[in-house]
Amino acid sequence: xxxxxxxxxxxxVLFSLGLQEVLARPGVLRMLIAVNVMGSGTLLFFVSxxxxxxxxxxxxxxxxxxxxxVVTLAATAAGLALARGLHRLRAEGSGGRVEGGRVEGGRxxxxxxxxxxxxxxxxxxxxxxx
Amino acid sequence: xxxxxxxxxxxxxxxxxxxxxxxxxxxxxFTSIAFFIAFGLVMALAWVRLQxxxxxxxxxxxxxxxxxxxxxxxxxxxxxxxGVERTPRSMVRLTSLLVAAGVGVALVxxxxxxxxxxxxxAEAVREALPLTAVEHGVTSVLLDFRALDTFFExxxxxxxxxxxxxxxxxxxxxxxxxxxxxxxVLSGLVGLLxxxxxxxxxxxxxxxxxxxxxxxxxxxxxGAGGILLELxxxxxxxxxxxxxLRWLLSLGxxxxxxxxxxxxxxxxxxxxxxxxxxxxxxxxxEIAIAVSVALTVVSLxxxxxxxxxxxxxxx
Numbered sequence: 001x002x003x004x005x006x007x008x009x010x011x012x013v014l015f016s017l018g019l020q021e022v023l024a025r026p027g028v029l030r031m032l033i034a035v036n037v038m039g040s041g042t043l044l045f046f047v048s049x050x051x052x053x054x055x056x057x058x059x060x061x062x063x064x065x066x067x068x069x070v071v072t073l074a075a076t077a078a079g080l081a082l083a084r085g086l087h088r089l090r091a092e093g094s095g096g097r098v099e100g101g102r103v104e105g106g107r108x109x110x111x112x113x114x115x116x117x118x119x120x121x122x123x124x125x126x127x128x129x130x
Numbered sequence: 131x132x133x134x135x136x137x138x139x140x141x142x143x144x145x146x147x148x149x150x151x152x153x154x155x156x157x158x159x160f161t162s163i164a165f166f167i168a169f170g171l172v173m174a175l176a177w178v179r180l181q182x183x184x185x186x187x188x189x190x191x192x193x194x195x196x197x198x199x200x201x202x203x204x205x206x207x208x209x210x211x212x213g214v215e216r217t218p219r220s221m222v223r224l225t226s227l228l229v230a231a232g233v234g235v236a237l238v239x240x241x242x243x244x245x246x247x248x249x250x251x252a253e254a255v256r257e258a259l260p261l262t263a264v265e266h267g268v269t270s271v272l273l274d275f276r277a278l279d280t281f282f283e284x285x286x287x288x289x290x291x292x293x294x295x296x297x298x299x300x301x302x303x304x305x306x307x308x309x310x311x312x313x314x315v316l317s318g319l320v321g322l323l324x325x326x327x328x329x330x331x332x333x334x335x336x337x338x339x340x341x342x343x344x345x346x347x348x349x350x351x352x353g354a355g356g357i358l359l360e361l362x363x364x365x366x367x368x369x370x371x372x373x374x375l376r377w378l379l380s381l382g383x384x385x386x387x388x389x390x391x392x393x394x395x396x397x398x399x400x401x402x403x404x405x406x407x408x409x410x411x412x413x414x415x416e417i418a419i420a421v422s423v424a425l426t427v428v429s430l431x432x433x434x435x436x437x438x439x440x441x442x443x444x445x
Contacts (some may be wrong), residue, residue, distance in 0.1 A: 001434060002246075003135070003179055005241075006136075006139045006140060006143050007139070007143060008180070008241050008244075009143070010146055010147060010175075010176070010239065010430075012234055012238055013147050013157065013234065015234070016148050016231065016234030017147070017230070017236070018153065019226075019230040019233055020226045020230035020231075022226075023222075023225070023226030023229055024222055024226040025222060025232065025265050029156070029159060029204060029205055029208060030159065030162065031168050033153055033162065033201065034154055036166070037154065037166075039149050040150075040173055040193070042131075042186075044146075044180075045237075047182055047185065048178050049244065049248075049250070050180070050182075050252075051249060052246060052247050052248045052250070053247070053249045053252045054247070055252070055443070056181065057181045057182065057252065057253065057341045058249070058251050058252040058255070059251075059252065059255050059267030059268045059270070059271050059274075060250065060255065061272050062182050062185060062271075063184075063268045063272045063276065063284070064276075065182070066169055066185055066268065066273070066281070066346055067273070067279065069188045069192050069193065069265075070192065070202050070283065070287065070346050070350065071283060071286050071287070072192075072197075072270045073197060073200075073350075074289075074291070074430065075199060075287060075288050075290065076197055076289075076296060077200055077290055077430035078289075078290045080200055080201070080203075080204040081293060081294040081433070082293070082297065083204060083208060084208065084297075085297045087207065088429075093168055106169070111359075126270055
């Protein structure tokens with residue numbers, strides 16, 4: 001089995017594993033990890049196709065994969081920022097700063113988020129003291 | 131007789147799959163992120179095995195470092211509340227397994243159709259390389275043959291950083307600032323690392339014209355150095371005036387836009403570089419891209435933790 005086939009198969013396996021986890025609807029952070037694993041699989045598959053030439057690899061997939069890596073980072077950061085914004089909105093909703101019930105899910109999962117909010121509040125207090 | 135190379139390839143491949151499985155299915159989210167960071171490092175090894183040093187450089191900084199920082203930082207805020215995540219219902223899990231297995235089988239079937247030897251565009255790039263301003267294949271594709279792709283990539287990066295900063299600006303809750311650690315180990319380490327990172331990213335930028343390296347790798351590395359500095363309490367990017375930061379973040383896109391506008395006005399094709407002076411243009415573009423990539427990376431990571439001044443206090 002040569003390098004091309006080994007890593008192309010690995011790429012397929014990684015893509016399928018990530019896809020399975022995304023479809024299984026895990027939490028948002030786990031989903032972003034899964035999307036990253038899928039992305040790695042895709043790029044691995046693509047770049048191993050570039051490795052089929054005897055006198056050195058094809059630079060075009062390399063350049064595209066390089067942009068792919070950087071864009072994946074940007075997409076992950078944007079996704080995480082959205083997730084944190086949603087999380088704060090819900091925490092606010094259940095904490096009563098926003099009129100009750102305006103943020104759905106704030107009520108149903110109120111207890112957990114309430115706890116989280118006061119924890120982070122205490123955290124902040126602790127840091128200010130230092 | 132199995133060669134040593136095959137053993138190495140298969141070990142890297144198995145390690146990748148195992149680390150991916152661990153990071154996807156470990157119940158504890160923090161452990162899962164740690165596995166994901168290790169996965170990024172092994173990915174860098176895989177790129178080396180595929181003779182893609184440019185990708186290995188970028189992956190070592192992005193996959194292993196920056197994505198890990200982003201995930202850990204978000205997990206600290208989100209997962210502290212959620213704890214262990216709910217396991218999905220068995221129906222959902224079964225369906226997802228079937229779909230993923232189906233896609234996997236289809237991909238393997240497609241892979242078996244692919245001819246095991248093919249040159250792709252390697253010949254074409256090698257033949258056209260003397261016509262371009264640079265001597266390194268990957269850089270010539272990024273900044274000459276497919277400069278339009280790179281133009282839009284810088285635009286995507288700008289959009290992502292705008293998303294992060296806008297969400298930040300609309301937060302009503304107070305944001306926990308990053309711990310400004312007084313640890314002597316961290317500040318000592320950063321003191322040693324920062325100059326090395328700066329010099330090495332400068333080298334990568336310079337090397338990009340004729341060897342593995344270039345704007346993205348240099349920018350990502352420089353950005354990682356900037357994040358280290360911020361973590362150690364040495365504020366560089368977060369101290370920049372907002373207006374200056376905005377301009378510097380859009381430097382890459384602005385450079386491309388200016389260049390394509392000028393070339394169009396001069397009656398040439400979009401991003402069709404003139405023969406004379408093409409090298410200067412490419413190097414100037416690379417510097418602009420590296421600066422905005424570095425600042426984008428720092429803003430993406432630190433942006434969620436910045437305590438922005440209210441608009442009226444803006445300098």
